[in-house]
Amino acid sequence: MHSALPKVLQPLAGRPLLAHVVGTARAIRPAAIHVVYGHGGEAVREAFAADADLKWALQAEQLGTGHAVMQAMPAIPDDHRVLVLCGDVPLIRPETLERLAGDSARSKLALLTARVDDATGYGRVLRNGRGEVTRIVEHNDATDEERRVNEINTGLIAFDARALRRYLGDLKNDNAQHEYYLTDVIGMAVADRVEVDGIVAESAAEVLGINDRAQLAAAERALQRRQAAELMERGVTLVDPERLDVRGEVVVGRDVFIDVGVVLEGKVVLGDRVRLEAYCVVRNCTLGADTVVHPFSHFENSTAGDDCEIGPFSRLRPGVVLSGHVKVGNFVEMKNSHIAPHSKVNHLTYVGDATVGTQVNVGAGTITCNYDGANKHRTVIGDNAFIGSGVMLVAPVEVGAGATIGAGSTITKDTPPEELTLARSKQVTIPGWKRPQKKPK
Numbered sequence: 001m002h003s004a005l006p007k008v009l010q011p012l013a014g015r016p017l018l019a020h021v022v023g024t025a026r027a028i029r030p031a032a033i034h035v036v037y038g039h040g041g042e043a044v045r046e047a048f049a050a051d052a053d054l055k056w057a058l059q060a061e062q063l064g065t066g067h068a069v070m071q072a073m074p075a076i077p078d079d080h081r082v083l084v085l086c087g088d089v090p091l092i093r094p095e096t097l098e099r100l101a102g103d104s105a106r107s108k109l110a111l112l113t114a115r116v117d118d119a120t121g122y123g124r125v126l127r128n129g130r131g132e133v134t135r136i137v138e139h140n141d142a143t144d145e146e147r148r149v150n151e152i153n154t155g156l157i158a159f160d161a162r163a164l165r166r167y168l169g170d171l172k173n174d175n176a177q178h179e180y181y182l183t184d185v186i187g188m189a190v191a192d193r194v195e196v197d198g199i200v201a202e203s204a205a206e207v208l209g210i211n212d213r214a215q216l217a218a219a220e221r222a223l224q225r226r227q228a229a230e231l232m233e234r235g236v237t238l239v240d241p242e243r244l245d246v247r248g249e250v251v252v253g254r255d256v257f258i259d260v261g262v263v264l265e266g267k268v269v270l271g272d273r274v275r276l277e278a279y280c281v282v283r284n285c286t287l288g289a290d291t292v293v294h295p296f297s298h299f300e301n302s303t304a305g306d307d308c309e310i311g312p313f314s315r316l317r318p319g320v321v322l323s324g325h326v327k328v329g330n331f332v333e334m335k336n337s338h339i340a341p342h343s344k345v346n347h348l349t350y351v352g353d354a355t356v357g358t359q360v361n362v363g364a365g366t367i368t369c370n371y372d373g374a375n376k377h378r379t380v381i382g383d384n385a386f387i388g389s390g391v392m393l394v395a396p397v398e399v400g401a402g403a404t405i406g407a408g409s410t411i412t413k414d415t416p417p418e419e420l421t422l423a424r425s426k427q428v429t430i431p432g433w434k435r436p437q438k439k440p441k
Contacts, residue, residue: 014247020090027094064179122152136183357383
């Protein structure tokens with residue numbers, strides 16, 4: 001991967017590769033989840049420190065896949081069934097794991113395979129004339145004839161723990177890589193006349209392994225297509241499913257519309273008839289019914305009530321709460337503020353650490369000056385206030401209900417309700433003044 005970040009921590013749809021695998025494993029409710037990590041993999045453990053259900057096994061020397069599984073086996077009871085997954089195969093679905101772990105009799109070894117157009121680099125699954133799996137041969141050890149087989153081993157197996165433990169103990173490393181291959185267990189089982197159940201994955205994309213940036217990008221697109229299809233099944237209109245990125249969980253109401261280039265991150269809730277226009281980024285937000293977001297708007301950790309209109313080019317930073325029927329216009333930035341119903345902040349304005357009442361109009365170019373260089377202070381604007389254009393509200397300050405603030409004012413003290421307040425310097429014209437000129441070179 002040419003990265004300081006361990007491969008299983010590389011991001012896919014906003015989450016580490018390993019998080020996808022662990023999440024899928026959890027979905028089938030196993031008795032335990034064991035993660036085998038290698039030398040220098042402390043960063044992996046740290047990344048999952050909050051996941052108390054994970055059990056960790058160190059593979060101090062990287063001696064192959066069979067050796068890796070050996071490290072976890074001491075903690076697994078003999079009467080359990082072991083499902084082996086790969087931390088770099090993130091798109092596997094719970095339904096496939098159920099087939100692999102549940103459909104086969106406990107006396108069988110179940111192997112997940114896939115049929116691909118180009119099998120270069122993958123272990124080939126070899127079957128006899130009756131279609132029974134006989135063994136797996138790694139690419140480097142395969143003959144030319146064996147390399148023409150397009151059914152590959154995915155690395156995912158399910159087997160009785162007692163039998164698996166015995167076969168792992170008999171593994172040899174007399175191969176091109178001098179490693180202990182988990183795949184050699186297949187041949188051992190066949191030799192013992194154990195039936196090997198070769199289960200073919202429904203999609204090759206589902207078992208795509210990640211070994212480089214190109215494969216990571218391919219997995220990203222495959223996952224995004226899957227998520228787009230799920231949203232459309234729930235009734236969402238996607239203008240172009242190929243130009244949507246979902247990096248978290250999305251909850252949607254009826255008749256939601258999403259235009260091209262939209263990115264949804266974290267937990268996003270979209271109410272009925274929400275409309276997200278082109279190239280918006282929404283992270284950990286809830287948008288109420290009938291809210292419209294115009295293009296190129298960015299939201300984070302904020303909430304909008306019903307029937308709001310936002311953007312284009314609006315930015316809601318963490319802590320913004322828009323009540324219903326609020327208008328936030330173009331080139332408006334908000335942070336840690338509450339805007340009551342039917343208020344408007346139309347354009348070219350910064351509202352930070354503010355409480356804005358109902359039916360307020362905030363004019364263009366207004367700034368709540370909330371930071372004194374050391375501390376943040378709050379601005380309070382009462383109901384029905386009118387803030388003219390180009391106003392500086394120097395917090396802490398309160399604008400009374402129904403007050404009008406004249407354009408171009410710098411307000412440093414509380415203003416009374418229902419009154420016009422102006423704070424401008426006297427306009428002066430200096431006759432005969434000449435603009436400075438540059439000296440000729």
